[in-house]
Amino acid sequence: MTISNLEEIECPNGHVFEAELLSAISVSDNPKLKNLLIDEEINLVSCPECGKVFYAECFILYHDSKNELIAFVYPLSFQNQAVQCKIKMRKEFELALENFEEKQKINYEPLMLFGIEDLVLLLLSEQDIEDEEAVLKCLASKLLLDTADIAPSLARKLKIPKVLPFPRGGKKLEAKSLISGLRILIEHNSNLLHYVEFLKKISEYETIFEDIKDDIN
Numbered sequence: 001m002t003i004s005n006l007e008e009i010e011c012p013n014g015h016v017f018e019a020e021l022l023s024a025i026s027v028s029d030n031p032k033l034k035n036l037l038i039d040e041e042i043n044l045v046s047c048p049e050c051g052k053v054f055y056a057e058c059f060i061l062y063h064d065s066k067n068e069l070i071a072f073v074y075p076l077s078f079q080n081q082a083v084q085c086k087i088k089m090r091k092e093f094e095l096a097l098e099n100f101e102e103k104q105k106i107n108y109e110p111l112m113l114f115g116i117e118d119l120v121l122l123l124l125s126e127q128d129i130e131d132e133e134a135v136l137k138c139l140a141s142k143l144l145l146d147t148a149d150i151a152p153s154l155a156r157k158l159k160i161p162k163v164l165p166f167p168r169g170g171k172k173l174e175a176k177s178l179i180s181g182l183r184i185l186i187e188h189n190s191n192l193l194h195y196v197e198f199l200k201k202i203s204e205y206e207t208i209f210e211d212i213k214d215d216i217n
Helices: 032-038 076-097 116-139 152-158 175-188 193-204 207-215
Strands: 003-010 016-026 044-046 053-055 060-064 069-074 111-114 145-149 163-167
Touching (some): 060 116, 069 076, 069 116, 069 152, 076 111, 111 116, 116 145, 116 193, 145 175, 152 207, 163 175, 175 193, 175 207, 193 207
Parallel strands (some): 016 060
Antiparallel strands (some): 060 069, 145 163
16 A cells, blocks of 8 residues: 655755655555656655755655565664664564455565665666566577576575576476576576576575575476
8 A cells, every 4th residue: 555644844954844755655556656766756855945856754664565575664864773663663564464364464574774775776676687587588488498486575585586597397496407597598698697696606505495496486
């Protein structure tokens, strides 16, 4: 659910006025809000006294159900209250879960961020990964690769792509098969930097595969 509230704010020149600010953003309800946020057009206000245009910082709850991302974004000035914010986040998250129907239950953990810039950086990073995933899907047939997915929240936690390449007919529950698929992909396009990094990780630490194999579908 996307929610806005009338808030009292102060412009950089000291003028106090009220403005409508978004405090909860649901990308599922309104996908366009994600791009507006990335373009730094969310909660951008103009002071009626001096005309100063600025970002009005406030708490924002960001939710993207498709990508399994729920973020509690506190103002940057709250960084020195990180412990209290984490406790507050956990309580509010658990309270919110009680209001979800069983089929809507969230089975992934919330993120705590400070400052809208941190959220924008996260979204931009994930956008880069999604671009590489799209390239993989386009190349899969040509390279005789199959693809499999893991949960977005797990991929985010491990800092790896959520779309995985396997040689056609290969066993998707074997690390060596995934490594082989990654090598085929990277040999064809070495500019897929997130997949290059993933290959390095899984080649050095095959235990990473143990973290994802039960989630592959």
